[in-house]
Amino acid sequence: MRAQRRLAIVGVGLMGGSLAAALREAGFAERIVGVDADPAALEEARSRGLIDEARGLEAAVGDADIVVLATPLGTLPDLLACVARGAAPEAIITDMGSAKGPLAAIGRDLGLARYVPGHPMAGSECSGPASARADLFAGRSVILTPTEITAEDAVDSVRAMWAAAHARVVLADPTTHDRLVAYTSHLPHLLAFACAELLAAEESPVVLAPFVGSGLKDFLRIAGSDPLMWRDVCAANATFLGPALAAFAEHLARLSDQLARGDFEGLMGHFTNARAFRADLMREIANGEH
Amino acid sequence: MRAQRRLAIVGVGLMGGSLAAALREAGFAERIVGVDADPAALEEARSRGLIDEARGLEAAVGDADIVVLATPLGTLPDLLACVARGAAPEAIITDMGSAKGPLAAIGRDLGLARYVPGHPMAGSECSGPASARADLFAGRSVILTPTEITAEDAVDSVRAMWAAAHARVVLADPTTHDRLVAYTSHLPHLLAFACAELLAAEESPVVLAPFVGSGLKDFLRIAGSDPLMWRDVCAANATFLGPALAAFAEHLARLSDQLARGDFEGLMGHFTNARAFRADLMREIANGEH
Numbered sequence: 259m260r261a262q263r264r265l266a267i268v269g270v271g272l273m274g275g276s277l278a279a280a281l282r283e284a285g286f287a288e289r290i291v292g293v294d295a296d297p298a299a300l301e302e303a304r305s306r307g308l309i310d311e312a313r314g315l316e317a318a319v320g321d322a323d324i325v326v327l328a329t330p331l332g333t334l335p336d337l338l339a340c341v342a343r344g345a346a347p348e349a350i351i352t353d354m355g356s357a358k359g360p361l362a363a364i365g366r367d368l369g370l371a372r373y374v375p376g377h378p379m380a381g382s383e384c385s386g387p388a389s390a391r392a393d394l395f396a397g398r399s400v401i402l403t404p405t406e407i408t409a410e411d412a413v414d415s416v417r418a419m420w421a422a423a424h425a426r427v428v429l430a431d432p433t434t435h436d437r438l439v440a441y442t443s444h445l446p447h448l449l450a451f452a453c454a455e456l457l458a459a460e461e462s463p464v465v466l467a468p469f470v471g472s473g474l475k476d477f478l479r480i481a482g483s484d485p486l487m488w489r490d491v492c493a494a495n496a497t498f499l500g501p502a503l504a505a506f507a508e509h510l511a512r513l514s515d516q517l518a519r520g521d522f523e524g525l526m527g528h529f530t531n532a533r534a535f536r537a538d539l540m541r542e543i544a545n546g547e548h
Numbered sequence: 549m550r551a552q553r554r555l556a557i558v559g560v561g562l563m564g565g566s567l568a569a570a571l572r573e574a575g576f577a578e579r580i581v582g583v584d585a586d587p588a589a590l591e592e593a594r595s596r597g598l599i600d601e602a603r604g605l606e607a608a609v610g611d612a613d614i615v616v617l618a619t620p621l622g623t624l625p626d627l628l629a630c631v632a633r634g635a636a637p638e639a640i641i642t643d644m645g646s647a648k649g650p651l652a653a654i655g656r657d658l659g660l661a662r663y664v665p666g667h668p669m670a671g672s673e674c675s676g677p678a679s680a681r682a683d684l685f686a687g688r689s690v691i692l693t694p695t696e697i698t699a700e701d702a703v704d705s706v707r708a709m710w711a712a713a714h715a716r717v718v719l720a721d722p723t724t725h726d727r728l729v730a731y732t733s734h735l736p737h738l739l740a741f742a743c744a745e746l747l748a749a750e751e752s753p754v755v756l757a758p759f760v761g762s763g764l765k766d767f768l769r770i771a772g773s774d775p776l777m778w779r780d781v782c783a784a785n786a787t788f789l790g791p792a793l794a795a796f797a798e799h800l801a802r803l804s805d806q807l808a809r810g811d812f813e814g815l816m817g818h819f820t821n822a823r824a825f826r827a828d829l830m831r832e833i834a835n836g837e838h
Contacts, residue, residue: 379761399758428758435759441750442759446767449739452799454822457829459795460731467832468689468718469725469732471669473770475833477736480763481826485819493812503804505749507797509742514793522783529775532744535753536771539744542753543760 263288266322268315268337270294270303272382273354274328275390278308280423283392291318303387319344324419327353332490335364342370352376352416356439356487357494358403362432371409374416375432377401377439378425383482396424397547403432426546440498444491445506448499450481451488553578556612558605558627560584560593562672563644564618565680568598570713573682581608593677609634614709617643622780625654632660642666642706646729646777647784648693652722661699664706665722667691667729668715673772686714687837693722716836730788734781735796738789740771741778 265287267274274292281287292309294300300312319325319341327337334355341351351373355361358375365373380398382389400420404413417427430438453474457466492499516524555577557564564582571577582599584590590602609615609631617627624645631641641663645651648665655663670688672679690710694703707717720728743764747756782789806814 379759381761381763398761401758426758438751438756438759441747442756442764443761445746446743446764448803449743449800450763450767451819451822452796452803453736453739454826454829455818456735456792456796456799457731458821458825461728463825463828463832466728466732466829467836468691468716469669469728470829470833471671471688471733473671473740474732474736475830476766476769477740478826478829479766481822482830483819483823485816485823488819489812489816492807492815493810496807496810500804500807502746503800503807506742506746507800507804509746510739510793510797510800513738513742514790514797517782517786517790517793520783520786522779525782526775526779528745529741529773529778531748532741532771533773533775535748536744536768538753539747539756539760539768540765540772542757543765546757 264321264323265290266293266318266325267291267309268293268318268325268327268341269329270299270309270387271328272385272387272389272394273378274326275303275306275308275387276392276394277326277328277423278303279390279392280395281419282308284422286419286422291322293318299387303390306387306390308387308390315340316344319349320346322346322349324415325349325351327351327355330487330490331355331357331494332486334361338364338373339368342368342373348372350374350412350415352419354378355494356443356491358401358432358435359497360494362403362405366405366407369407371407372412374408374412375403375405376416376420377403377435378420379443380425383479385484393424395420398425399428399546400425401428401430401435403430403435405432436495437498440495440502444495444499445502447480447483447488447491448503449506450478454478454481554611554613555580556583556608556615557581557599558583558608558615558617558631559619560589560599560677561618562675562677562679562684563668564616565593565596565598565677566682566684567616567618567713568593569680569682570685571709572598574712576709576712581612583608589677593680596677596680598677598680605630606634609639610636612636612639614705615639615641617641617645620777620780621645621647621784622776624651628654628663629658632658632663638662640664640702640705642709644668645784646733646781648691648722648725649787650784652693652695656695656697659697661697662702664698664702665693665695666706666710667693667725668710669733670715673769675774683714685710688715689718689836690715691718691720691725693720693725695722726785727788730785730792734785734789735792737770737773737778737781738793739796740768744768744771
């Protein structure tokens with residue numbers, strides 16, 4: 259394993275910085291080199307001890323056993339092509355992008371047998387290396403979506419890296435990943451953004467504040483997420499987000515119709531189904547966390 | 549104040565039980581009598597020391613200075629009329645229902661000058677006296693919606709009661725209350741129920757679990773709420789929930805259209821507005837909590 263312990267992390271924000279912190283704590287990497295377009299982020303990452311050293315992209319990548327791409331989703335297609343050209347033949351490349359289909363296709367098209375597309379199901383509405391924490395991925399799942407050309411030992415190495423960060427690795431094909439996260443992540447974020455904007459149209463914060471309970475506060479937390487990131491997610495996963503949104507709108511129209519007709523027992527039937535499914539889902543999640 | 553310290557709490561579940569616990573801790577009530585259709589709940593409330601004694605509705609109400617109705621929303625119209633007949637002339641009646649228009653109207657129609665409609669903006673997806681806790685209302689707002697016939701000293705007494713439970717009392721007219729909670733509470737609950745049911749239609753819990761992040765978990769928490777309660781809420785506030793749902797659907801259709809047209813910059817504009825409003829709202833809420 260020694261040969262795989264020179265790490266380059268491209269993008270030392272919340273995600274890259276947290277992975278660095280976790281791997282540092284686990285003693286997984288012999289040396290972690292950080293790359294970032296923002297000198298202040300690099301300096302913060304270095305002064306917090308997340309990375310050993312800051313270098314330019316070419317130098318960092320050329321010398322690494324594993325390269326982790328942790329920059330915004332929209333930058334990943336070009337970055338992946340560039341890093342693939344600069345990395346050593348045996349080097350493993352992985353990423354943290356929230357949509358996997360387009361990236362897996364690039365990896366396939368470029369013949370990158372050592373690129374392992376990845377997506378940690380963790381994050382926060384905060385950003386930057388100042389928010390990085392070693393336990394961000396602990397107990398969370400990380401989806402890896404190898405393609406038909408991905409080398410098995412490359413998958414094993416990336417799996418070992420995430421295991422060191424105490425994450426649970428799950429394999430899926432890129433299409434299944436993108437379809438499911440459209441429902442479990444992308445749609446809920448869109449709903450939260452939409453709900454916040456609807457509130458804005460209705461009343462001022464000072465009037466609304468006393469009427470906000472913990473349910474809405476928890477729901478709106480994800481509306482604090484980075485708009486740029488979510489622009490990129492929408493662009494990268496429009497194929498599956500579109501149908502998920504349409505299905506949600508259709509379901510909402512049914513509930514709205516029941517409300518208008520005064521069919522409150524019918525509504526309760528939906529609530530009962532929803533609650534039962536949520537209970538099953540939470541049980542399943544809790545099982546996975548053990 | 550001594551004369552107002554014999555309390556009857558009708559419904560000793562999560563809400564009534566938590567109020568009892570808080571008032572007990574504050575030494576506000578000289579004696580707390582519990583009423584509940586469920587003998588097991590009464591026994592649990594008594595054994596946990598939430599109430600001093602369990603009695604029938606008539607006996608409890610006839611002897612009380614303040615009667616708090618903490619039963620499901622759907623039971624409140626009949627219960628209010630019944631309690632108003634049985635209570636002493638000087639006794640104050642209040643409730644915890646999530647929709648205030650219909651109850652305020654009944655209070656007005658019955659000429660109840662000492663009925664103060666109320667709604668604590670707190671709760672939990674759990675229920676029953678076993679979940680009751682003394683700090684459920686601490687730092688939370690309680691909306692009181694007196695009508696034109698409500699006596700001012702009755703409002704003051706209910707305000708003092710909630711202050712003893714460390715809640716922040718805010719006055720509003722019933723219509724404003726119902727319009728605002730349609731947006732801040734009722735709509736988000738409907739969205740969470742709808743999202744959970746949509747997930748159920750898409751995949752099984754075991755397949756979905758690894759794809760669920762903390763954002764969705766937090767959002768779905770309110771889909772664990774009592775379906776019966778939410779049936780009642782929908783029935784009591786259909787007037788305002790209907791338009792809120794329609795406005796949300798319209799907004800979602802706009803986002804969906806932008807997604808379909810590939811207008812990702814336009815989407816980002818919405819996300820940016822939403823995020824900014826959320827930040828303002830959270831700041832306002834934090835201010836209120838100081």
